Amino acid sequence: MCRLLAYLGSPVSLEPLLYKPEHSLVVQSYQPREMHSGVVNADGFGVGWYHLQKDTEPFTYKSTLPIWNDINLPSLSRYIESGCTLAYVRSATPGQALDFSNSQPFQYQRLLFIHNGRIDKFQQTLYRPIRSLLNDEIYQWIKGTTDSEHIFALLLNQWQANPGKSLEQALHISLLKLQELAQRYQTYVSVNVIISDGHRLIASRFSTQSPAPSLYWLRDDLTFPKSVIIASEPLFAGNWIPCSENSIISVGEDCDIRIEPI
Numbered sequence: 001m002c003r004l005l006a007y008l009g010s011p012v013s014l015e016p017l018l019y020k021p022e023h024s025l026v027v028q029s030y031q032p033r034e035m036h037s038g039v040v041n042a043d044g045f046g047v048g049w050y051h052l053q054k055d056t057e058p059f060t061y062k063s064t065l066p067i068w069n070d071i072n073l074p075s076l077s078r079y080i081e082s083g084c085t086l087a088y089v090r091s092a093t094p095g096q097a098l099d100f101s102n103s104q105p106f107q108y109q110r111l112l113f114i115h116n117g118r119i120d121k122f123q124q125t126l127y128r129p130i131r132s133l134l135n136d137e138i139y140q141w142i143k144g145t146t147d148s149e150h151i152f153a154l155l156l157n158q159w160q161a162n163p164g165k166s167l168e169q170a171l172h173i174s175l176l177k178l179q180e181l182a183q184r185y186q187t188y189v190s191v192n193v194i195i196s197d198g199h200r201l202i203a204s205r206f207s208t209q210s211p212a213p214s215l216y217w218l219r220d221d222l223t224f225p226k227s228v229i230i231a232s233e234p235l236f237a238g239n240w241i242p243c244s245e246n247s248i249i250s251v252g253e254d255c256d257i258r259i260e261p262i
Contacts, residue, residue: 002104002116003028003041004215005235006194007085008201008251009227011052014077016223017085018047018067021235029067029089034214034233041089042066043098047073048105048112049082050198058112058198062103084198088114093122093147101144106152108141110197113155115148116213116232117190117206119178122147125187126178130154133177135161151178151191167195167202168250168260175206175248175262182208194230201251203230205243206262215243219255228255 005025007017018025023033029041045067048060063070067089088104105112119126123145130150131139138157142149154177159170175191182189190207192215205215218229221238228251234240243249243259250258 002091002114003032003035003089003232004114004116004192004194004230005085005087005232006114006196006201006203006230007224007227008196008253009083009224009255011081011083012224012227013079013081014047014049014085014087015074017229017235018077018087019074023233023235025087025089025231025235026067028233032233035091036211036213038091040066041091043090043092044103045070045087045089046104046114047085047087048107048114048196049080049085050196052081052083055198057110058105058107058196060105060107060112062100062105064098064100064103084196084201086112086114086194086196088116093118099144102146102149104148106149108152108156111156112196113148113152114194115151116192116215119147119151119182119189120187122150125185126150126181126189129181129185133157151193154178155195167197168248171195171202171204171248172260172262175204179208192232199253201228201230201249203243203249203251204247204262205249206246210245212245216240217243217249217251217257219257226255228257
């Protein structure tokens with residue numbers, strides 16, 4: 001399973017998020033502590049961030065190399081600074097291609113999306129049922145073959161179909177739909193996701209089988225004041241709080257946190 005990281009708060013460079021912590025995302029790529037399946041996250045990585053001053057679409061940097069093998073990211077990480085960053089390292093589901101179309105973060109307009117988890121036997125179970133629910137625009141938007149991108153597509157479809165709903169509500173509806181489909185097609189889903197529009201973070205820790213993949217949040221640490229970090233595993237010693245299973249976590253621009261059960 002992949003490892004996730006999201007940051008919202010005072011602007012910082014990528015380096016103290018990706019490299020400096022003793023259990024950084026780079027370390028988690030080859031020595032994770034809380035993965036349910038797999039041993040390493042060597043199937044690529046991705047980083048997405050938002051411009052400090054301009055209200056524009058986000059920037060992304062992706063690779064199919066293991067994060068420890070990318071020679072450009074260390075210097076980029078010292079240069080790029082943002083108040084909102086999402087990153088992940090990938091452990092690909094067997095049979096899924098290692099190409100850029102399957103690399104996260106996935107982007108739709110101003111939204112960035114990362115996912116840790118799986119739809120078990122996705123191609124044989126929920127691949128066609130999910131696609132049958134999508135409007136033509138979202139159907140055509142999909143470029144890859146992963147369950148992750150299809151989960152995001154389902155969320156986008158729900159959001160567009162219910163313009164009066166918040167992104168949190170659209171995520172809630174999507175997770176319940178995935179639960180319903182999983183039961184109907186006799187599979188299971190685990191959906192730890194983080195979504196951002198550059199101003200807030202929305203995350204879920206959800207699974208139809210317990211335990212759900214690990215997910216933690218940390219607010220106003222001395223190293224990262226006036227900020228919130230959400231991560232698959234704690235990056236360093238601190239007051240990391242495990243996210244409740246089957247819940248949605250919302251982080252606002254002022255770093256207030258709201259947690260709702262699913």
